[in-house]
Amino acid sequence: MEIALLKENPDLPHVLILGGGFAGLYAAKRLSDAPVCVTVVDRRNHHLFQPMLYQVATAGLNPSDIASPIRSILRKAKNTEVLLAEVAAIDVTARQVRFTDGSNQSYDYLIVATGARHSYFGHDQWEGLAPGLKSLEDALDIRRRVLLAFERAERETDPVRRHAYLTFVVVGGGPTGVEMAGAVAEIRRYALRRDFRRIDPAEATVMLLEGGPRLLPSYPESLGVAAKQKLRRLGVEVRTETLVTDIRHGSVSAAGWTIPTQTVIWAAGNTGSPILKSLGTPLDRMGRAVVEPDCTIPGHPEVFVLGDAAAFDHQEGGGLPGICPVAIQMGQYAARTIEGDLAGRPRRAFSYWDKGQLAVIGRGQAVADIWKLHFGGFLAWLIWIFVHVFFLIGFRNRVLVLLQWAWSYVTYSRGARLITEEVQAPGASLRSVGISAPSP
Amino acid sequence: MEIALLKENPDLPHVLILGGGFAGLYAAKRLSDAPVCVTVVDRRNHHLFQPMLYQVATAGLNPSDIASPIRSILRKAKNTEVLLAEVAAIDVTARQVRFTDGSNQSYDYLIVATGARHSYFGHDQWEGLAPGLKSLEDALDIRRRVLLAFERAERETDPVRRHAYLTFVVVGGGPTGVEMAGAVAEIRRYALRRDFRRIDPAEATVMLLEGGPRLLPSYPESLGVAAKQKLRRLGVEVRTETLVTDIRHGSVSAAGWTIPTQTVIWAAGNTGSPILKSLGTPLDRMGRAVVEPDCTIPGHPEVFVLGDAAAFDHQEGGGLPGICPVAIQMGQYAARTIEGDLAGRPRRAFSYWDKGQLAVIGRGQAVADIWKLHFGGFLAWLIWIFVHVFFLIGFRNRVLVLLQWAWSYVTYSRGARLITEEVQAPGASLRSVGISAPSP
Numbered sequence: 001m002e003i004a005l006l007k008e009n010p011d012l013p014h015v016l017i018l019g020g021g022f023a024g025l026y027a028a029k030r031l032s033d034a035p036v037c038v039t040v041v042d043r044r045n046h047h048l049f050q051p052m053l054y055q056v057a058t059a060g061l062n063p064s065d066i067a068s069p070i071r072s073i074l075r076k077a078k079n080t081e082v083l084l085a086e087v088a089a090i091d092v093t094a095r096q097v098r099f100t101d102g103s104n105q106s107y108d109y110l111i112v113a114t115g116a117r118h119s120y121f122g123h124d125q126w127e128g129l130a131p132g133l134k135s136l137e138d139a140l141d142i143r144r145r146v147l148l149a150f151e152r153a154e155r156e157t158d159p160v161r162r163h164a165y166l167t168f169v170v171v172g173g174g175p176t177g178v179e180m181a182g183a184v185a186e187i188r189r190y191a192l193r194r195d196f197r198r199i200d201p202a203e204a205t206v207m208l209l210e211g212g213p214r215l216l217p218s219y220p221e222s223l224g225v226a227a228k229q230k231l232r233r234l235g236v237e238v239r240t241e242t243l244v245t246d247i248r249h250g251s252v253s254a255a256g257w258t259i260p261t262q263t264v265i266w267a268a269g270n271t272g273s274p275i276l277k278s279l280g281t282p283l284d285r286m287g288r289a290v291v292e293p294d295c296t297i298p299g300h301p302e303v304f305v306l307g308d309a310a311a312f313d314h315q316e317g318g319g320l321p322g323i324c325p326v327a328i329q330m331g332q333y334a335a336r337t338i339e340g341d342l343a344g345r346p347r348r349a350f351s352y353w354d355k356g357q358l359a360v361i362g363r364g365q366a367v368a369d370i371w372k373l374h375f376g377g378f379l380a381w382l383i384w385i386f387v388h389v390f391f392l393i394g395f396r397n398r399v400l401v402l403l404q405w406a407w408s409y410v411t412y413s414r415g416a417r418l419i420t421e422e423v424q425a426p427g428a429s430l431r432s433v434g435i436s437a438p439s440p
Numbered sequence: 441m442e443i444a445l446l447k448e449n450p451d452l453p454h455v456l457i458l459g460g461g462f463a464g465l466y467a468a469k470r471l472s473d474a475p476v477c478v479t480v481v482d483r484r485n486h487h488l489f490q491p492m493l494y495q496v497a498t499a500g501l502n503p504s505d506i507a508s509p510i511r512s513i514l515r516k517a518k519n520t521e522v523l524l525a526e527v528a529a530i531d532v533t534a535r536q537v538r539f540t541d542g543s544n545q546s547y548d549y550l551i552v553a554t555g556a557r558h559s560y561f562g563h564d565q566w567e568g569l570a571p572g573l574k575s576l577e578d579a580l581d582i583r584r585r586v587l588l589a590f591e592r593a594e595r596e597t598d599p600v601r602r603h604a605y606l607t608f609v610v611v612g613g614g615p616t617g618v619e620m621a622g623a624v625a626e627i628r629r630y631a632l633r634r635d636f637r638r639i640d641p642a643e644a645t646v647m648l649l650e651g652g653p654r655l656l657p658s659y660p661e662s663l664g665v666a667a668k669q670k671l672r673r674l675g676v677e678v679r680t681e682t683l684v685t686d687i688r689h690g691s692v693s694a695a696g697w698t699i700p701t702q703t704v705i706w707a708a709g710n711t712g713s714p715i716l717k718s719l720g721t722p723l724d725r726m727g728r729a730v731v732e733p734d735c736t737i738p739g740h741p742e743v744f745v746l747g748d749a750a751a752f753d754h755q756e757g758g759g760l761p762g763i764c765p766v767a768i769q770m771g772q773y774a775a776r777t778i779e780g781d782l783a784g785r786p787r788r789a790f791s792y793w794d795k796g797q798l799a800v801i802g803r804g805q806a807v808a809d810i811w812k813l814h815f816g817g818f819l820a821w822l823i824w825i826f827v828h829v830f831f832l833i834g835f836r837n838r839v840l841v842l843l844q845w846a847w848s849y850v851t852y853s854r855g856a857r858l859i860t861e862e863v864q865a866p867g868a869s870l871r872s873v874g875i876s877a878p879s880p
Contacts, residue, residue, distance in 0.1 A: 084859075148524075
């Protein structure tokens with residue numbers, strides 16, 4: 001792989017950004033006017049607004065409502081190239097990144113913003129049974145599983161099996177788990193209400209299992225309590241201190257219970273992207289690279305690790321949560337720091353400006369922790385909507401998403417209730433097709 | 441499989457409808473007030489507005505813009521059940537349909553509206569190389585192939601290979617082929633224009649190959665000529681009398697030419713659904729069941745075959761085209777005929793009321809043949825938009841689709857430019873999951 005812009009400007013420092021999430025994108029945007037060449041590499045062609053991914057998984061939004069091509073977002077950044085490629089290894093000594101197609105790319109600055117993936121805490125066999133929610137593919141997979149469970153229940157005559165089809169278990173009581181449980185509870189009560197003839201979707205069981213003592217552990221305690229109450233009002237069975245010990249085809253075991261279910265959704269754990277291991281730097285318990293106060297790894301001031309990939313422990317009050325504002329601020333910080341280096345300014349430590357956290361529970365219900373104010377209900381929900389729509393990248397998306405939400409709110413319907421099969425792609429899987437470049 | 445409604449009303453005649461396309465859906469809607477029990481069976485959960493499928497394939501619309509759950513469409517038809525199942529065989533003598541999960545269903549009236557699938561004229565090995573456009577999965581597959589071709593071209597340094605990535609061949613000059621070629625030509629010229637750094641998408645080659653002497657063979661000749669001119673103005677290389685003789689990985693052979701290309705789209709031939717063979721009735725050259733003037737098969741006045749599955753040759757001017765208005769009118773006719781039977785009225789022959797045909801070529805360009813008037817250009821395009829949006833099922837879809845088109849028209853952008861991978865579903869493919877009902 002050769003970088004065309006770099007060939008034309010061999011004297012400019014080259015900033016290589018791995019990952020087109022919030023951290024990578026905000027770094028690239030900020031660097032678009034700096035005297036550098038920038039390359040953004042991602043193994044997907046789109047930036048994804050992960051906080052609303054559960055809306056795709058629960059048929060409220062379409063994939064393209066929450067995703068935009070990285071190329072289009074960075075279209076005006078004339079010093080920036082976007083490449084669809086997958087990283088195989090990072091060699092910080094040689095200052096080189098190797099890709100899975102065998103090509104190499106050297107850099108002057110490296111920004112590692114490769115995010116997190118699910119962690120099954122050593123039970124990798126659970127992955128196929130209990131999908132997590134990180135990518136559009138994950139979301140469409142969960143959507144299909146949830147909708148198919150209702151379809152199968154409609155055809156099932158055995159009452160025990162029918163109950164298993166109508167039992168949905170969400171594992172993990174963080175924001176994703178709370179949002180998923182709330183959304184599935186709403187679908188069954190409203191969107192599907194009159195669609196079936198033999199089953200009553202409203203009677204489906206939705207369970208939220210959390211191993212710790214309360215929901216939303218990274219939020220103030222009062223909000224965890226409020227979320228639990230609101231979920232219960234939606235008919236979700238919330239069980240805290242209920243650690244999942246086994247997941248098999250057809251059942252979940254937790255705290256002595258065995259729950260017959262056909263649909264398990266995993267929202268319990270994250271781990272840093274595996275590529276971080278090749279940095280040769282200490283990782284924390286969650287597989288994230290431990291970074292210095294300037295978000296670089298020890299001994300390599302030219303290698304930044306940002307967002308969910310970074311373990312940043314230099315702020316009072318402990319580590320930073322894995323949320324968008326952290327990633328955005330880190331991306332902007334890394335770009336400013338590189339600009340400062342080039343201008344000969346000394347580095348300043350990164351400092352996170354905490355504007356708060358929001359989690360949505362359902363129609364008109366959310367909890368908010370904003371500038372030390374803790375509150376729930378309709379106002380929190382309105383703030384959630386506007387903050388999230390505001391951060392959606394692309395004006396078209398914002399307008400359409402607001403319209404769809406308004407429509408769903410009035411009608412209780414969910415328009416994207418489609419069960420699509422996986423595409424039977426000929427030959428190799430597309431991941432490999434997208435990355436290797438076979439001869440024509 | 442037991443039909444619950446039927447068990448409650450054992451004396452009512454049972455109408456079994458195979459297929460939730462236009463013919464099946466309009467038959468079911470019309471029968472919703474009749475003294476019958478209706479079961480609609482489809483192997484997908486959604487009705488699909490096929491005339492706009494090319495818009496999904498070319499990133500203009502989202503899947504849920506042109507598809508709605510069959511259950512929701514028929515929600516108010518209280519005498520109607522919807523089942524997600526796949527037909528294995530039809531036994532017209534025993535008046536029974538067998539499903540792939542082994543269950544059987546008897547009927548008093550059978551409506552076979554299973555549509556058509558691609559025909560590769562005996563070259564089934566071409567299917568993996570040149571996907572056709574019938575389902576949402578097909579459309580997403582084509583969208584991914586087209587977008588990936590540009591991504592690969594951006595990374596390719598060898599100019600010969602790069603040209604192959606930037607060559608798109610559409611096979612077949614009917615409405616689907618014309619629409620696909622026009623849409624790909626527009627994407628490359630407008631939507632992708634400023635997204636790449638090393639390639640100029642506008643220089644991509646789009647070819648439309650037609651074996652016969654002209655485009656749009658089922659339309660008046662002047663419109664075929666007009667379509668050819670308009671496509672050429674968009675930069676499409678149109679070649680008529682160019683029969684494809686071979687498709688291989690990396691090239692298409694036609695009329696002595698060998699065209700290096702990585703992306704071939706098949707829009708050349710249709711054949712009736714394979715299930716029609718089990719009817720034991722004569723099929724025409726295109727695999728469609730030859731029907732009587734009342735759309736039933738010979739000797740079985742209780743078995744209707746409708747829409748793309750039927751070869752109806754009783755109208756002056758030859759057979760009927762495979763378009764929505766034919767399917768809709770046949771569906772309504774079959775429902776009326778069943779109602780008439782129950783009321784003791786004699787049957788009348790089906791007669792198609794031809795309101796015309798439309799084909800869209802690009803932004804502001806279409807051709808129309810309406811009530812013997814033949815015209816092209818902006819007016820035809822406006823009529824195309826309003827007719828198609830009007831027939832979109834679901835009010836939400838109509839409003840959103842109009843808004844998205846308005847937005848695309850003003851900005852030349854295409855919002856759904858996402859490359860999603862196939863989902864790595866654990867275990868069996870979802871088609872089998874959706875149909876068989878494994879024990880929990």
